[in-house]
Amino acid sequence: MTTQVDEALQALGARLRGFRKDAGFTSGRAFAHATAWHESKVSRIEHGKQRPSEDDIRIWCERTGQHDQLGDLIAIVRHVDELWLEWRRQLQAGAERRQHKAIPVYARTKVFRIWHPTVVWGTLQTTEYAAKVFEQVVNYYEIPDDTEAAVAKRLQRQQYLYQGERIFNVLLGEQALYTNFGGPDVMKGQLDRLLAVMRLPRLSLGIVPRSAPAAIWPGNSFSMFDDKLVLVETYSAELSVSQPREIELYAKAFALLQRSAVYGTTVRDIILTAIQHFDRMPTD
Structure with a gap:
């Protein structure tokens, strides 16, 4: 993966982790339970190891009350996709x-x-x-x-x-x-x-x-x-x-x-x- 992709995913993951904690989910396990996801998925996304889908971003913003951030975060995900030159x-x-x-x-x-x-x-x-x-x-x-x-x-x-x-x-x-x-x-x-x-x-x-x-x-x-x-x-x-x-x-x-x-x-x-x-x- 390119450096740009790595850095973009890590920055995005850190931002999402902050949203989770601000919303009162003190652990990835608690957030995984709220979203019906595997705990490992939450961890991979937050550490920049997995690219979240646009639906993942929508669910994350919904569960953490960050609706106003949705457009910006989806734009980031799409930018990550553009960094891969197919x-x-x-x-x-x-x-x-x-x-x-x-x-x-x-x-x-x-x-x-x-x-x-x-x-x-x-x-x-x-x-x-x-x-x-x-x-x-x-x-x-x-x-x-x-x-x-x-x-x-x-x-x-x-x-x-x-x-x-x-x-x-x-x-x-x-x-x-x-x-x-x-x-x-x-x-x-x-x-x-x-x-x-x-x-x-x-x-x-x-x-x-x-x-x-x-x-x-x-x-x-x-x-x-x-x-x-x-x-x-x-x-x-x-x-x-x-x-x-x-x-x-x-x-x-x-x-x-x-x-x-x-x-x-x-x-x-x-x-x-x-x-x-x-x-x-x-x-x-």
Whole structure:
């Protein structure tokens, strides 16, 4: 969840807790009894762990006599919903628009910290690999098929690998070398691409081996842009993190992931092993 969502829910929960106490409900249990809710629901809402529905807010205001606060609180709940950027809404006109949106962010970033446990990072993808990824995006979200345009915009980001003094710290899980998009030929082309780009002077490519001791659980993929923004992708949303203390947590997570990573010739050997794996795989 984004920092904004966390903070908004915590502030809302504290406000609702104050209403409960002002109304004479000295415990969450007493309020739960009055509303016919589970006590755990009251606790989760008050501590910002659960998003209350608009009906929950109406009941809360009714039981605590805070009718005049209803409109304001419902507006807060709706604002929390807006903080989640649903993929379907972002992608409703196709995938190319979302890829175009990323270019200004890349242009102004000086230091990138990238973690992808299961897929090759988009900026390092080949045309064929990216096309297979976007085909899945189109099918999964049932959006207009603009795969060719989306791939072109994604590959446009590769210019920044060669421009300016940008630093790219990229970590991939070993599984990313085996997650099969498009079959052996596409995968071998993608793995060859990794062998080529890992020689770039400002790109540090690390691999977290599958059996490496874990200093932190792998979690979702995330991309850090300087110390200003983190984007986290899930199946349903792209989460934007911009609060400094939350960004610090992602920086800490990245540093812990780096402890499990290998670099240099070891990475090369791991990639070559993956290529051999696809060499042995029959092609259609």
